Every structure is written in C-alpha cells, then in structure tokens.
Amino acid sequence: MNTPLDWLDALRPSLHHRRWSSLKALDADLAALAPTDPGPADPAARSAWLLRLRRRLAGHRAPDGPEGPQWQAAAQFLAGYRDLDLREATGTGHGQMILDHAPPDLAAYWRDRLAAGGLVGIAATEAHGGSRIREITTAAVPGADGRWRINGSKRWVSRLTEAEAFVVFTRDPDGSIAAVVVDADSRGLTRQMVDPAGLGGWSWGLLHLDRVAVDPGTHLLGRPGKGAAIFRSHFARFRPLVTACALGAAAGVCDRVRATLATRLATSDLPRVRDNAMIALGQSWAAINAATLLAFHAARDGTAGAAPTAGKAHGVDVAVQAVDRLAPLIGAVGFQRSHPIAKARSDLAALQYADGIHDSLYRSAGKSLLDGVPEPVRDGGPAR
Ligand SMILES: Cc1cc2nc3c(=O)[nH]c(=O)nc-3n(C[C@H](O)[C@H](O)[C@H](O)COP(=O)(O)OP(=O)(O)OC[C@H]3O[C@@H](n4cnc5c(N)ncnc54)[C@H](O)[C@@H]3O)c2cc1C
Structure with a gap:
C-alpha cells in the first residue's frame, strides 16, 4: 500500500x-x-x-x-x-x-x-475583514520614551497561546501599515479563546492590544511603510507550503480509502470494487498530483503572482473535493467525529479561510493575469 x-x-x-x-x-x-x-x-x-x-x-x-x-x-x-x-x-x-x-x-x-522549535504567530485580521488588510485600524502612537503604544483588536488568530511572539500588523504613527514583533508576554496583550470547527491543534481566537509597548528601533520589520509589502511577499512563499500540507492530507485520505477497500476485498466483505469507487480514486489521485505540482512550482518560484494565490485556493479546493469524493466510499465509519477522515474534512474546510479566503485569492490572481491589459479591454472589449 x-x-x-x-x-x-x-x-x-x-x-x-x-x-x-x-x-x-x-x-x-x-x-x-x-x-x-x-x-x-x-x-x-x-x-x-x-x-x-x-x-x-x-x-x-x-x-x-x-x-x-x-x-x-x-x-x-x-x-x-x-x-x-x-x-x-x-x-x-x-x-x-x-x-x-x-x-x-x-x-x-x-x-x-x-x-530550537519556537513558534511565531501572525496577527493581521480585524473585525472589518481579513481580506482587506489595507483597512486595518490597529494603530501605534509614539510615546515620550520613543517607543510606540499599540491599540487594537485582532481576530481569528491561530497559535494564540502557543506562539512566543506575534508579527502584528498595525498603522504606524504616519498612518502607513507596519509589521512589528510583539512578545507573547507583553503587558497589555490579552487573549480570548474561540472554539474552532477545524484546525483545532493550535489555540485560536481574539488578541487584544491595549497600549502594548514596542520599540520600533528594534522590533519594526523592514523600513517604515513596508508592512503591506512584507505581508504580500511572506504569503507568496507561505501559501504554497500550506497548499502542500492540504494536499498531503488529501493524499492521506486517499490511501486510507484504498487500504480500507483492499482490506474489505481481502476479507470478502466486498465481493468486488465497483466502478464508481475506482473512478473516484483515479480522479482524486490525478487531481491531487496535479495540484501538488503547482504547489511545488509556486514554492520554487516564490514570487507574488497567480501561482501562490490561485495555487493555494485551487490546491485546497482540490483537497476538499477529493476528500468529499472519497469519504463516502468507506461509509459512515468515516463520519465519526474521532475518525481521521472526518477530521481532515473539517481541517480542510478551515483552510478555505485561513491564510487567504478563496474568492479573494482567485480574484487577486485574476487581477494579476490582467496586469498590463488596458482598462477598456478588461471590461469586455475595446471602447468604441
Ligand atoms: C482556522 C483559521 C485560522 C486563522 N488564523 C489566522 C491567524 O493566525 N492570523 C490572522 O490574522 N488571521 C487568521 N485567520 C483569519 C483569516 O485570515 C481570515 O478569515 C481571512 O483573511 C478572511 O477574513 P474574514 O474571515 O474576516 O472575512 P472577510 O474578509 O470579511 O471576507 C468574507 C467575505 O467577504 C468578501 N468581501 C470582502 N470585501 C468585499 C466587498 N467589498 N464586497 C463584497 N464582498 C466582499 C470576501 O471576498 C469574502 O467572501 C484564520 C482563520 C481561520 C478560519
């Protein structure tokens, strides 16, 4: 097997x-x-x-x-x-x-x-919507000691209690987006846990910042005003890794289903494997491999553009579809909450939001594919 x-x-x-x-x-x-x-x-x-x-x-x-x-x-x-x-x-x-x-x-x-195995979280998403990072309201004001005091509220933050620090996206005193490193034990940082429907391995929830002190001389990432660019370039490299993980999960489910069918056949629990099961296995195998190749390509390329964004949305969608197609082949046993296939399904569903919500990612990839195309053509044809 x-x-x-x-x-x-x-x-x-x-x-x-x-x-x-x-x-x-x-x-x-x-x-x-x-x-x-x-x-x-x-x-x-x-x-x-x-x-x-x-x-x-x-x-x-x-x-x-x-x-x-x-x-x-x-x-x-x-x-x-x-x-x-x-x-x-x-x-x-x-x-x-x-x-x-x-x-x-x-x-x-x-x-x-x-x-040594330390873990860092990211705190970007706010109440108005994680797909619109440019509209964040978390803000830093300069203190008399030269340090910034950051106020704001982040939500849906993963690694909430496990992270040793968070990269927090905030407005700097000039109003530009900045990325700063905030130690997990900083004064003024409080957490509110939320019970997730998937990806529950790390804790998850809200991270409130109440006058959290940060020295921009030591804890600001990049040059002033570069926060949005750091976010973009980081996710261009991070998303293919997330995608590869999702497709690994789908491959794991595929092999579990294969193993179950083989065992049921060997024990004569099944007289033969029906065509629909073979078709589902073949389709899933091909789709997982094709999307994994795109993820590896995006990982290697490492630049912003369609491959990391559409590749993540497509790869996770492929994984979701493969698991949905395969799960019924082993019956209700796989629907028990404790079953790895049931868990893979809810974890993959969570990944359709985490690290980029899918309609936004497809849209942004589509936009990048139209870069350089004159506006009237984008709208359906040349202006007359
Ligand atoms: C398991 C999990 C882990 C996560 N971990 C983290 C983390 O560690 N750190 C972190 O910062 N965030 C994290 N997130 C949040 C995740 O990044 C966000 O869920 C994602 O960015 C989408 O943001 P949102 O949920 O606020 O939805 P929104 O941004 O509100 O999007 C919801 C819908 O509204 C649509 N929309 C947006 N603008 C418009 C418009 N103008 N008109 C019409 N529709 C619009 C979007 O396309 C989408 O369909 C996590 C989420 C999950 C589920």
Missing part, C-alpha cells in the same frame, strides 16, 4: 531538490512519533504534544539556497499526510518574516529560537 513518500517519489523527476535522504529521515521520525499523539479530544494535551513534536523535529531543516522552499513544501506534504494539525511540525512558519526583515540582533535571536 502507498506511503507518503510514494506520492512524492512519483513527482520526483519534476522536483528540483536532491535531498531525498533528508525527507526520508523526516518521514521516519514522523512515523516514529505518531504513536505518541494523544489525539484531538483534549485540545490542551494535543497542543502541548504538537509543540513537543516541533521541538523534537527541529533538526529537520530546509537546506539553504534555492532547493529550500521545495524541500519545505515536501516536508509539509509529509506532515499533512498524517494530520493537518502537524502543519508546523517543521519550518520557520510566520517566523520567516522576522528572519527576513528584522534588525540583525532580533533576527539572530529568532534564528536561534526557531531553530
């Missing part, structure tokens, strides 16, 4: 990394640690386990240089194959924004923290 590495192996000729042995080692460690998983029933125990897992796997790192992003995408696929809650089993995650844009001392500090 298939393994997660078999899926990647099939795509290997199209991948541009030569670190197969390191992916095999990661896969072996993931397999060895899986039996210690307490399962999702107790969220606090699960979250503690996920943090321990991340620390245990901290030695598995993407290689430096151009192979790195595709290695990380492959690592995400292997993690997602087991459970989407393992999406930060490895990697720098949102901490990458700090490594890329923080002043040297802060970047060095976070390089060590992340290498």
